[in-house]
Amino acid sequence: MIRLENIGKQNGRQIVFIEASAALQKGEKVGLVGPNGAGKTTLFRMITGQELPDEGQVAVDRGVTIGYFSQDVGEMSGRSVVSETMDGAGPVSALLAEMTELEAAMCDPARAGEMDDIIARYSEVQGRFEELDGYSLDGRAREVLDGLGFSQEMMDGDVGALSGGWKMRVALARILLMRPDALLLDEPSNHLDLESLIWLEDFLKGYDGALLMTSHDREFMNRIVNKVVEIDGGSLTAYSGNYEFYQQQRAIADKQQQAQFERQQAMLAKEISFIERFKARASHAAQVQSRVKKLEKIDKVEPPKRRQTVSFEFQPAPRSGEDVVTLKNVHKRYGSRTIYEGLDFQVRRRERWCIMGVNGAGKSTLLKLVAGASEPDDGSVARGPSVKMGYFAQHAMDLLDGDRTVFQELEDAFPQAGQAPLRALAGCFGFSGDEIEKKCRVLSGGEKARLVMAMMLFDPPNLLVLDEPTNHLDIATKEMLITALSQYEGTMLFVSHDRHFLAALSNRVLELTPDGIHTYGGGYTEYVERTGQEAPGLRS
Structure with a gap:
């Protein structure tokens, strides 16, 4: 459905991606991981076309709809929470808006001469609206909002009166109601309480489209994803399985790479020692030259990248009473x-x-x-x-x-x-x-x-x-x-x-x-x- 092919991307002096490739297939639920600043949001923005790669290409299959939830929710005001949510439902929301306009036109005496055309267009729009199950849209919107913790009173209230955290939930509800072919979710678990988080987990488990998401909640990620794509040093590496399995595989790969690096370093030290020892002797000139050429051709094994780990130890706290x-x-x-x-x-x-x-x-x-x-x-x-x-x-x-x-x-x-x-x-x-x-x-x-x-x-x-x-x-x-x-x-x-x-x-x-x-x-x-x-x- 979505392919990133030999992507190169630089932000200022920072190189984000170098010849990076990955794919998102129908039915896959993929967790995107990497340290802060590695390029997770940049990757989302390239898939949605908000940014372009410097090299390579992002290919999205024809007709694939994409829903993108980011932490930047934009301005919301002037209508109810449920109306704001329904407005994100894709084509069906546009049809609903047109039906509302046509209904107003039918009641406008000044447009009596256009009535046949208005009624014909209304019939056409209404038919398409019914095909897309539009009449259940309000109910489906309320079901999603209920799952994300909104009371009925909040759903009918002004979206502009909500705090930033609740507006985030409205933005998430809009994307979920849309049910696109591919969901891109950047930290959807932020701002949710435990009940809403568990509801969202169940929703995403039952979602039959492709999913690419980031989350700082390892339990949430563990229960949803069946594949992990890691951004590390400008490259993209895929691991099958959930987040816990990725961690295990990453640790094994690091251990193997470290062992391989140490073996090569020992071999190089031995070869360099021989060259240094015999380079001045004419009797060993051919052997020295042979080993120099051999070293020039060797593909160097890099040590595993050290992930920045932080640790903190408490000073002993003064003892309290019982x-x-x-x-x-x-x-x-x-x-x-x-x-x-x-x-x-x-x-x-x-x-x-x-x-x-x-x-x-x-x-x-x-x-x-x-x-x-x-x-x-x-x-x-x-x-x-x-x-x-x-x-x-x-x-x-x-x-x-x-x-x-x-x-x-x-x-x-x-x-x-x-x-x-x-x-x-x-x-x-x-x-x-x-x-x-x-x-x-x-x-x-x-x-x-x-x-x-x-x-x-x-x-x-x-x-x-x-x-x-x-x-x-x-x-x-x-x-x-x-x-x-x-x-x-x-x-x-x-x-x-x-x-x-x-x-x-x-x-x-x-x-x-x-x-x-x-x-x-x-x-x-x-x-x-x-x-x-x-x-x-x-x-x-």
Whole structure:
């Protein structure tokens, strides 16, 4: 369906692709992987024709429709969420718009003389609309929006009133409703909660077109893709199987290449030693010349490319008392909506609670109450006297000073630390070399999240309250964070839609439901086994 043939592409001084080739066939579900800046978005843009390769060609079979979801959703305003979604449905939405115009024309007395032509055209358009199952479009749009977490009230509300994250969901719904022959999805799992993520997973499993997607959620990728294409050093390499199988194959290939490189290096050293030893002797001139020619013809084996891996180790956190947080008879309302009515909950030292619940159940509200960012209407929230808290929330990224650099933010937060430890900290969180001098205003969402996380963890608290800490983080940074937090000896309370993060770090589950709270000893994996669901209200 789609072929990239010997693609070459350069952005400024950066070489993105060199004679790279790959193909996307009907029915394939392909995960596109590679480090940040490797060229994943550039590849999407070349397939859609928004950019052209410098060399080679991108070939798309005649008649193939392509739907592309990117993080740049554009402007949305002036109509309802469901109308905005339906507008993305391809030809059927254009037919609906024309039918609406023709219906208005039929009621216009000034166009009475054109009525026969208008009615004939309306009949033609309506017939095509029916062929494309247009009359079910509203229902199908609402089904997709419901799956992505929209209430009926939100669907009929003004799309312009939505936050950026919800507009992302509308943009995704438009593409899914279109059901093109090929779906290109650039980070579709961002901005989704766990319930919506699982719905999208099921939708994509049942999608019969071709799929090419990127995602920082390894579990999501694992369950959907049957092939992985890796961008590395300007080339494209395909691996059959899911993301986990790709990782295994990549590790085996790296090991084999390293062994091959070391064998060749040993052979070269031996040959060079012989040449150096005997080059001045006339009796060995022929042998020396023969070996020199042999070396000139050898194809050099390159060592495997070293993937940049970051690691972070916590300094020991001060020990807290056994009772870390106690909520007693907590009541909380937002306007007419009751969130909690008499909530009792206790967190003890070294417990790691993941908070589960459907949209609006009060997950973030609970974290805000514990962190002191919100007050209960009634009841009490008490933290132990020796508790030192670190709170990560999405709004924390908005508090960064846009005019200051990454290093200045760290220096301001820890004036006594000295340059070397702060540069090492920045490196652990992906700010190496000149990146430490970037102004905060130009940082991506992921970079801002990494910086806020670094500032929170350098002088470690003994209670971590984390609201979606993995949003925007790439797979490598998530792995670093999971490794670091698994060795953390403090207490944790967190909300996340990343199932790998949930399973790796929780040892308790608090589920918020309309009929009260349910607690589960054991972590997220045990919760799934006991309830038969990966998220509240959904079957696994």
